[in-house]
Amino acid sequence: MTPDHDVPSGICLTPSRRRFLAIAHLTVLLSYVIINRLMSHLGGGTTFDTVLDRYVPFWPAWVFPYLLAVIWCGVFVLWAFMAIEDTLYVAFIIGWICACLIGYGIFLFHPIYMVRPEVAGTGWAEWWIRIIYAADRSTNVFPSQHMWDTVIITLFLSRWKPAWRRPLWGFTLIVGLSVVFIGQHWIMDVIGGTVLGVIGYYLGLAIAARLSPLPYRRHRRPGQ
Numbered sequence: 001m002t003p004d005h006d007v008p009s010g011i012c013l014t015p016s017r018r019r020f021l022a023i024a025h026l027t028v029l030l031s032y033v034i035i036n037r038l039m040s041h042l043g044g045g046t047t048f049d050t051v052l053d054r055y056v057p058f059w060p061a062w063v064f065p066y067l068l069a070v071i072w073c074g075v076f077v078l079w080a081f082m083a084i085e086d087t088l089y090v091a092f093i094i095g096w097i098c099a100c101l102i103g104y105g106i107f108l109f110h111p112i113y114m115v116r117p118e119v120a121g122t123g124w125a126e127w128w129i130r131i132i133y134a135a136d137r138s139t140n141v142f143p144s145q146h147m148w149d150t151v152i153i154t155l156f157l158s159r160w161k162p163a164w165r166r167p168l169w170g171f172t173l174i175v176g177l178s179v180v181f182i183g184q185h186w187i188m189d190v191i192g193g194t195v196l197g198v199i200g201y202y203l204g205l206a207i208a209a210r211l212s213p214l215p216y217r218r219h220r221r222p223g224q
Contacts, residue, residue: 010212011087021093022081028100032145035107040137045111048142048188053180058117060125062181067128069150069175076153084160087208092156095204099148099196112142117183129182136184143192144185150175151197156204 013021039045080092116138119126154172158165176194179185185193 011090011208013086013089018081018086018089021090022077025077025093025097028097032100032104032140035104036137036140039107039111039139042111045113045139047115048112048186049115050187053186056180056187058183059181060119060121060123060129062178063125063128063132065174066132066146066178066182066184069146069171069178072171073149073153076157080156084156087212088156088160090211091204091208092152093204094207095156095200095202096149096152098203098207099152099200100145102199103143103145103148103193103196106143107140110142111139112186112189114138114141114183114185114189132182132184141185142189143196144179144189145193146179146184147172147176147190147193148197148200151194152200152204155197155201 080089084092116133119129119133150172154168158168176190179190180187
């Protein structure tokens with residue numbers, strides 16, 4: 001991204017509308033549980049493994065950055081609700097919802113499943129992996145929701161706090177590695193989730209611009 005960006009301006013949310021967006025976002029996210037259970041019950045689907053996946057080790061310790069990403073998503077959603085300016089908040093929520101709807105559509109109409117490794121250890125990492133495997137069935141793996149969630153947060157937070165861009169992308173890379181190393185996703189799932197996160201980001205900005213009563217304005221962020 002260049003230092004200057006076209007940022008939509010002019011959307012003004014009342015507290016009730018901001019709460020409505022937050023509830024709509026949470027509702028869409030929670031619908032994943034229903035879809036995951038439904039597709040697990042229906043069965044079917046195919047795998048999306050590549051030659052490279054055969055060389056990926058099962059590395060239980062990577063479950064901790066995986067879990068950290070879940071916590072980070074919750075923290076940022078709350079932070080954005082409380083602090084981010086209205087127009088960018090609208091873009092963020094709409095972009096994330098768009099990514100979820102596209103991803104869930106793929107889950108339903110072109111299901112991909114994961115062949116998970118056997119978890120033989122007895123340490124804390126293995127214990128957490130067993131919990132994750134039990135809670136999140138091996139269906140709905142392409143694209144990776146863990147990745148599109150993280151990428152959308154990284155893109156919008158980088159826009160809001162540009163000085164954080166490098167550590168944010170570093171963390172995003174770690175999340176991508178974690179979902180592969182703990183046997184949650186194929187490599188192609190990570191790529192698909194990343195692409196979907198980028199698509200959601202730009203869709204959110206475009207729709208927010210359409211909703212804004214004022215045209216795009218040129219805006220230089222502090223510190224750039």
